Amino acid sequence: MQVDGSNVIQAPRERVWALLQDPDVLARCVPGVQEMTPDGPDSYTAVLNVAVGPVKGKFKAKVKLSNQVPPESMTLTIEAKAPTGIVNAVGQLVLVDQGESTRVDWSGEPKMMGMIASLAGRLIGGISKSQADVFFGNLEKEAQKPVPA
């Protein structure tokens, strides 16, 4: 199922781009992150506490950033495993310069496998959107923090 959306961050595009490259910022913004550690260039392993519909659980995830075209676009790949199943997602982020603000257009195709597919399959679209809203809401807060010297 294809999901997409747009969220606006009240910060210039370079600032938003920089935030998205910072693992500490991502760890604070991605909903349910318990830990997130870099394991290579633009690659992280993470433990996420996620509720996908009726399925709540701890997901072990691999997160990869690729195809980066600063400060315009990048690809985000997530492979998350839990005992109830697997969620794989490839997402595309496009940062659109709107002067003092930045619009992030995102799209992706989350794919679920295992029992989670039968329990939460129909909910994935709505969940993707609400999780994106949480993520960008957190990112907005990060953007409002003073830029470290």
Add this chain to the structure above:
Amino acid sequence: MTKLPDSNYVAPTGPQKFMGKPIKRVEDPRFITGAGMYTDDINVHGQLHAAMLRSPYAHAKIGKIDASEALALPGVHAVLTGEDMKDVGSIPTGWLLPGLVVPHHAAIAHTEVNYVGDIVAVVIADTRAIAEDAVALIDVDLEPLGSTSLGSQAMAEGATLVHEEAPGNVAFQWEIGDAAATEAGFAAADKVVSLKLRNHRLVPNAIEPRASLSEYRAASDEYTLHTTSQNPHIHRLLLAAFVLGIPEQKLRVISPDVGGGFGSKIFQYAEEVIVLFASKKLRRPIKWAARRSEAFVTDAQGRDHESEAEIALKADGSFLALRVKTLANMGAYLTTFAPAVPTYLYGTLLNGVYKFPAIHAHVTGVFTNTVPVDAYRGAGRPEATYLVERIVSKAAQELGMDPSEIRRKNFIQPQDFPYQTPVALVYDSGNYEPAMDKALGMANYQNLLQEQAEGRASGKKYIGIGFSTYVEACGLAPSALVGQLGAQAGQWESSVVRVMPTGKVEVLTGSHSHGQGHETTFAQLVAEELQIPMEDVTIVHGDTGKMPFGWGTYGSRSAAVGGSALKMALGKIKAKATKIAAHLLEAAPEDVEQVDGTFRVKGVPEGGKSFFDVALMAHLAHNFPADTEPGLEEQYMYDPKNFVYPFGTHIAVVEVDADTGKVKLRQYVAVDDCGPLMNPMIVEGQVHGGIAQGFGQAVLEETVYDEDGNLLSGNFMEYAMPRAEDMVQIQVDHTVTPSPHNPLGVKGIGESGTISSTAAVANAVVNALEAFGINHLDMPYTPEKVWQAIQAARKDMPQAADD
């Protein structure tokens, strides 16, 4: 055929006190008050809990399994993988066909998983919660492989193989009937009607999820397995002899109260093997109980056919021939009865209640990366009935005939019995027209037709009337015959009647009750035959430690086969009791009769011996016939002479809302013939449940896999079971045509409702949609599907859209 002493039914001569009476079920008070004792209610000292790590992929290679984190969790005793159990036997298939490919079926997958839900590893821990938490800590490298979920997709060029040993994913090719005679029928036809249909897959959803508890006693090297089963004796045989190599007498299998089976609790499952294995390895009792979400991905599923059928007719509607080609999706492995279901339980029923000069059917069994498919209430016969009854109704519509008249024209007539069909079966008895006439009357058919015509003309109301004039073959069946057909099991049934010194009676049966009400109907039979109160009778079932042999309950065999075994054993008890009474009365046995519970010398109203007197003396043996063994206990093993063939007419009336596509069941009439009714209340209950189940398939239930083999409808939000509000008050009646070859004259009734109702409801919905020029639509008739079909049809018929 040789006539054996028990081969004929004799109708009772006098009034009956218990048989045929609507006696309330003796089981119900304990079920209704929550006092039933199910497997998961049983807890034993020292028991540990198992939780399964199940494959999230439909098809994958198993790489490294790292269980160190799981094992480090406090309370975890062991993690078992396929490596630990690699020397354990394959879970066998109980029915073999020529050329059948039987892939190895390991309890824990060893190198490869083949469906979502296949077991990769097992955690044994102090509590279920710890076991489940530990499952989450196991790290497994799974390398996904290509997968398929639909039969025709698995047969397509280039499809990934589920099992290397099954080229083209073909499990078997099977055919029945006379291809040349069928061709000739088509060559002579005035009209050929064809139908392409999908009989979609169903999830059984018994109310009680499966559970197993194994105890191992090292001192005697014995196992006791409590498990949710319809046939504990079959598990004892399969587990002991084929899987674990335990001597049968060292394994006791007990199925206590079981909350519904519908077939899904016949089969040998992996979890039973695992708890037995683990209980010996860890020297601790091991319990496993399925979560509902596990049940969705592990209980063997039902149906799943893709079929093409053609019927050849004369212009007057007489049938000349039927040709059927079916792809049967078997899922990832062949479970206990799987190969029999789309072959001998399906192809042989394609004749229906009609005179077909020729039939030919070809079935291909296909492996896919899905939950295995096996017998589900009706098992092959609902698939056959749906196909035959759908194509007959479609033929009537295309010929402009009334659907009841085309049936009447082609019915096998009463004088034709026993009737040899072109597809191997010999129907023992039947009388199809009276059942249909009764149903037509109960439905008020002529009024319905008028209402339908008026509704269509007004464009405001679309009602549909659907027929199913079914026959089914149940009460499996002569052992020698099913052996020739590939069964790896006998099909007789056993009964032990044990009269206690006080005259109380314990009956042991190899048949099993998991909703059928044996404790009531079998006690009725005992009370009737021995002229004692029902309260004095206890029916014991579901324990291989008490009852030495039996084959369990499936295929509507309990009354016809298990009940017949009981009737025959009771005959032996009566003969011996009469002999003892005669000795006590100083008369010849032939001069003694039992009247109102008392043994008397014929023509001598005073004196006499009660059943108690006789039972006591049988055990004291103080004053006893010289040539007779003490005691009063008899066993009978009854092997049926044929299947039994219940039949009937069901009429469903639906109303389709053209604006929303919603199908509402308005009326349902069921006239069944199951021979003499042992307990009409229980028969009615079976019919009600069966009809709801068949309606569920037609209108609500659908098992959906995505193209990668993920089950998308794995919960009750996605998988719609029938609810009370979906049903109507069912109008039930009966005709009674006794089966001539069993001593009770009974046929089965456990599956008829399901076998017939899917076809009746489907025919009703399509009949309603004929108003829009639609002449077939695959089930289930969800509002969306029906609405889309109406919209598409209106586009094709612009004048209709203007209405």
